[in-house]
Amino acid sequence: MTDTGTEAEQQTYDVVVVGAGPVGENAADRTRSAGLSTVIVESELVGGECSYWACMPSKALLRPVLAQADARRLPGLAQQVTWPLEAGPVLARRDSFTSHWKDGGQVEWLDSVDVPLVRGHGRLDGPKTVAVTTPEGTVERLTARHAVVLATGSRAKLPPLPGIDEAKPWTSREATSAQQVPGRLAIVGGGVVAVEMATAWRGLGAHVTLLVRGEGLLDRLEPFAGELLAKQLAEHGVDIRPGTSVAEVSRPGGTGTVSLTLGDGSTLEADEVLFATGRAPRSEDLGLETVDLEPGAWLESDDSCRVPGTDWLYSVGDLNHRALLTHQGKYQARVAGTAIAARAKGETVDTAPWSPAQTTADHAAVPQVVFTDPEIAAVGLTLAEAEAAGHRVRAVDQEIGSVAGAALYADGYTGRARLIVDEDHGFLRGATFVGPGVSELLHSATIAIAGEVPLARLWHAVPSYPTISEVWLRLLEAYRDGS
Amino acid sequence: MTDTGTEAEQQTYDVVVVGAGPVGENAADRTRSAGLSTVIVESELVGGECSYWACMPSKALLRPVLAQADARRLPGLAQQVTWPLEAGPVLARRDSFTSHWKDGGQVEWLDSVDVPLVRGHGRLDGPKTVAVTTPEGTVERLTARHAVVLATGSRAKLPPLPGIDEAKPWTSREATSAQQVPGRLAIVGGGVVAVEMATAWRGLGAHVTLLVRGEGLLDRLEPFAGELLAKQLAEHGVDIRPGTSVAEVSRPGGTGTVSLTLGDGSTLEADEVLFATGRAPRSEDLGLETVDLEPGAWLESDDSCRVPGTDWLYSVGDLNHRALLTHQGKYQARVAGTAIAARAKGETVDTAPWSPAQTTADHAAVPQVVFTDPEIAAVGLTLAEAEAAGHRVRAVDQEIGSVAGAALYADGYTGRARLIVDEDHGFLRGATFVGPGVSELLHSATIAIAGEVPLARLWHAVPSYPTISEVWLRLLEAYRDGS
Incomplete structure (x- = not known):
């Protein structure tokens, strides 16, 4: 029992997982399968960013657009296809892939693998302890015999521009869940989210302007990738403006046209603006300070996904900043689960590269597909x-x-x-x-x-x-x- | 000089390749690249079956059909697509991929790699000698210092049914090169050619009946492959009749409706009938008898593609009956080229599995894609x-x-x-x-x-x-x- 909150409960498990996105789910599945009692904590929807506001809805939007682009290059089929796609069926299909932003199916899956769910905001409260503030305002204390796994992921990072809050800009969440095609969409950024959303909404008929700070797109990949993509996006009618910064955003009251003041003093008007300007770790309110770690920072882990200096804390998925990709986070979760299970049995984890409890692929073989044309x-x-x-x-x-x-x-x-x-x-x-x-x-x-x-x-x-x-x-x- | 034919010429090369399909071309390219003088003989079009009457035209027909099938499963795009495809643009694209059945581009390529072409029918005339009967009726004798490579491939095999010759049935050649969509197409067979052509012509609007002797399709693959395919073909409207044999074919004068008498005595009428009933080696008129080998049979080779009992004769591609697939024949050609070059230098070929001059993949890893839906x-x-x-x-x-x-x-x-x-x-x-x-x-x-x-x-x-x-x-x- 604790002295925080009202009617505090305390429960002990072998493993406590904080964050029930795909990465947390996989970690819990692995430790539970290894015979360790495991509980999982989630403050939003079970299934996480990927299921509702990232991979799934973005690819649901993109797949018909890319298939159409391919169809237009095939005589016989090209004669049948006209640009743009009718948005209604595409958006409805996207809504279906996000289960209309309801997590019932995912909760059922947790039940099926015998991992109890605690809904609420989890924070570390000293070693091996997570205090969960539930939606009802009570605090539930979860104690881990062996490991706490943090899998809280990342969120979109907005630049501190004048007027940005009032302008109600889109982040990746709004861009993947929007229910209408904007007439004019301004996108700030040149990374994966920016180019995928430019592709999707252009394919559904929006006039898209891509404001890129640097000279090229996708600058972490081989240069020819961004070059070929820029050429094709331009052919599809996307207005790409490299070397462009945004100085100010204005949309009084958050409705109507949004106006962007660009670095050169010119103005761009749009119906929506998407800031795809990077990700920030969801670690600022995780109680990291209670175990002498830094709140708000990425939480680095070793190749078994354990946080250095601890023998019980694991950081998996976006939070450890190794590779901000669902599949790589799931891989880390499998590895972490293997490592936790081994250590719980008192075994030493083999640290040789490519061992079962080492995320060697994080260094050598991280794959990524950008679903653009x-x-x-x-x-x-x-x-x-x-x-x-x-x-x-x-x-x-x-x-x-x-x-x-x-x-x-x-x-x-x-x-x-x-x-x-x-x-x-x-x-x-x-x-x-x-x-x-x-x-x-x-x-x-x-x-x-x-x-x-x-x-x-x-x-x-x-x-x-x-x-x-x-x-x-x-x-x-x-x-x-x-x- | 020789005593055969008129104005016979004799020329000596390090390597003589008979058959300028993709397999022969690759063999010639490899030996020439290794510094061996190489000549190639072709009786039809340079580029072979694959370029004009198999892989290329079939896939050109199939790709728009498969893309359309995919498009019909995507809301947004499905609304734009109607079955069937307009055949004109698809057939025109197919004609373009076969270079309108002209081999000028392929001949240029031979020139570019410094491999002279002798047009005509090549036959062995004793060890290391090929006698080519040219279109003009002269005979050109080609002598090989090191190796003769036979890459003459295979042809469609027709069953000896009453009436089959007069009925002018389609083989894979006519099925891939037809200039009009038949109203009713009967296909005899259940292998790759049969199911691909059923897919292509059904996708272009033909009524297709598939007469399969056995119980399932594609019986050399995992059983579920043919089962899933049969289900989908039926949904696309193909009339599949398993356990059906053909007893007789009738089309007096070779024009008009063709009538098939089936094993149960019933009759099937069609506008065209395709016999996709297997392949036979193009070896019956290769002069194999002059080197104590059997004309008309598949010509087996070892893992360096050399014919056992000889130190100079190589059999690559369909002819050796290892895997009747263009890509695998090309692989054999690369390996044979490597082996020939090594032996020409007096080196011993490493026969360990996966060595450069061993076609180990022929036993372990032959890939195949069937382009159906x-x-x-x-x-x-x-x-x-x-x-x-x-x-x-x-x-x-x-x-x-x-x-x-x-x-x-x-x-x-x-x-x-x-x-x-x-x-x-x-x-x-x-x-x-x-x-x-x-x-x-x-x-x-x-x-x-x-x-x-x-x-x-x-x-x-x-x-x-x-x-x-x-x-x-x-x-x-x-x-x-x-x-």
Whole structure:
């Protein structure tokens, strides 16, 4: 029992997970499956950002738009397709994929795996203890015998511009859940959220202006990715303005037209403005100060996802800032669950790379698909990253459009692939594919990189003809021929 | 000089390649690149069956049809799409992909890699000698210092039915090159050509009846592949008649309606009939008897593609009957080229599995994509094949529709995946994916199998969310959980 709140309860579990997004859910599933009693805490919807305001709704918006873009490149089908799509059915389908922002199905799943849910805001209250303020205002204290797993994720970060609060800007949440197509949409940013939302809403008929602070899009990927994407977005009618900053935002009362004052003093008017300007950790009100950690900062973890200096605290998913991607967070959750279960049994965790309780792929093989037209799929290190890491590498490039399977896939196919070959080890460090229909091609590279498959063996992995995957053969030939 | 023909010429090269399809072209390219003088012989179009009457035209017909099938499963886009496609633009695109059945581009490529072309019918005339009867009726004798490579491929095999010749049936050639959509198309067969052509011509509006001798489609693949395909073909309106044989064909004068007498005595009328009833080797007029080999039979080769009992004769592609697939023949051609070059230098070829001059993948990792709705992609061994080969294996199955990326890809997504896990070695022996949009997913499995990547490592190959590739994670979980 505690002295905080009214009618405080105290319960003890082997593992307490804070945050029931996909990452927290996976961590809980893994520890529970290992026989550890596990409780999970959630302050919003079970299923998290991904299910309601990120991956699922964004891809539900994007898939018909990308399929339409592909259809328009195929004689016979192109004659049937007119731009833009009717938004109603697309938005209704998106609503279905978010379960209309209700989490009943996810709660049922938690029940099915025997993980009790505590709704409320969880905060650390000293080692191995989480105090949950419930919606009713009571405080429930959860004590962990073995581990507390923090999986609270991240939130959109808004720049401190004059007028920004009153202007009620969109973040990724509003951009993925909007119920109407804005006539004019201004998007501030050049990262994944910015370009995916530009693609989706342009495909549904909005006039989109993309205000990019830097010179290019997607500047963490190989440069050609952003370049090919910018070209295609412009062809789709997106007004891209590189080198543009926003100085001020104005929408008195938060209704009507929003007016952006740009860095050069000019003005841009829009019906909505989306700030896709990065993410901040959801750690400012987690009680980190009660265990001598810094509130508001990313909470770093080691390769077992444990927070250094503790033997009980784990940080998984966006919160540890290793890779802000649902699938990578889920991977970390599986690894953390394995590590927690091993340590609970008194076992020592093998810290060799690629061991079951090590998130080695976080360093070597993080995959990402950007669902734009063209699709962008990358895994592992870029050339710049590999060189910065001191690897002796060579980049091998290939135009994908020259592959028969790509030419068949779409008329005028434009795309490019790059492999980063480690010259000392004879395997791949990275791969990037840009072009229509490449998203499912990525996992071949992910397996090659995570599997450290030698190039000599990759010659025996024959791509089926005529698929886009035949670009693998062209890339191996280019490497062999030194081109 | 020789005593055959008029004005016979004789020329000597390091390597003589007979057959300038993709397989022969690749063999010639490899030996020429290795510094060996190489000549190539072709009796029809340079580029071969694949370029003009198989892969290229069939996929050109199929791609818009499959894209339309996908589009009809996406609200927003579905409203714009009506069945069937207008055939004119699709056929015109197909004609473009076959270069209107002209081989000028391919001949230019041969020139560019410095491989002279001899047009005519090539026949062995004793060891290391090929006699080419040119279109002009002269005979040109080509002598090989090191190797003769036979890459003459295969042709459609027609059953010896009463009336079949007069009825002018379609084979794969006519089915891929037809200039009009038949009103009623009868297809005899249940293999790849049969189901792909049923898909293509049904998608362009034909009434298609599929007469299948056996009980299922695609009987060399995992049984669920043919089952899911049959269900979908039927939904698309294809009339599938399993257990049906054809006793007689009648089309007097070869024009008008064709009438098929079926095994049960009933009659089926159609505007065209396609016999997709297997392939025969193009070896009956190759002069094999001059080197004590059997004309008309498949010409078997070892893992370097050399014909046993010779030190100079190579058989690559369909002709060796290892895998009747363009990409696998090209792989054999690369390997054969490597072996020929090594032996020409007096080197011994390493016969260890997965060596550069061994076609190990022919046994372990042959990939194939069937471009139907659903797409079917398979590599390596089926469960039945793996068990017959004596491997201790377990099959792991997963419904693909339960994966978020698949549900997003198409409403009502139906598909299934299977991995064949070798329990003794801890790696994969086979994989099959059936469902819309899985064709580019296959290469991930091809790399895993050819790379013999341990399952423990595949856990670190994270599929990007939300792609269809996430089925990999579900399959690994199913294997772990013993389900």
